Amino acid sequence: MAAVPGRAVASYAMTSDDRNVVWIAQNGYDGVPATLVAFDPAKQQFVSKVPVGRAAPNTIRHMTFDPVTRQIWFGTDQGAIGRVSVPKAQLVP
Numbered sequence: 001m002a003a004v005p006g007r008a009v010a011s012y013a014m015t016s017d018d019r020n021v022v023w024i025a026q027n028g029y030d031g032v033p034a035t036l037v038a039f040d041p042a043k044q045q046f047v048s049k050v051p052v053g054r055a056a057p058n059t060i061r062h063m064t065f066d067p068v069t070r071q072i073w074f075g076t077d078q079g080a081i082g083r084v085s086v087p088k089a090q091l092v093p
Contacts, residue, residue, distance in 0.1 A: 015063040015072060017086050021047065023065070023072055028058035034076065036060070036084060053078045 013025040021040050028034035033055045038048035052060060053076055063074040071083045 013060045013063040013074060015065045017065045017070075017072070018067045019089055021086075023063060025052075025060035025063060025074065027060070028053060028056060030057065031055050034058040034060055036063075036072070036074075050084055052076060052082060053080060 011024050011026055014022060016022050017038075019040075020042070021038050023036055023038050026035045026037060034052040036048075036050040036052060037046055039045070040047045052058065052074075057077070059077045060074050061077070063072055065072050065086070070086045070088065072086060073081070073083050075081050
């Protein structure tokens with residue numbers, strides 16, 4: 001299995017979308033923003049990395065995927081409620 005990209009991980013929240021991609025929240029710390037990273041188990045690789053908030057201490061504690069809007073909603077220790085749009089699967093001919 002692939003290692004979580006970029007740094008030593010301090011993960012807290014996780015969710016999965018309707019394509020079984022696992023979204024993992026990595027905590028932020030001084031000089032480094034929190035990030036959401038997406039792991040596709042079918043490809044055995046990380047397919048997305050999204051920075052969240054300021055480059056300062058920040059924990060994303062809870063996340064949920066809404067299949068109707070195709071968005072991941074989350075809350076942070078920096079006092080924000082956020083959302084990330086998940087792209088639809090590409091059609092393969």
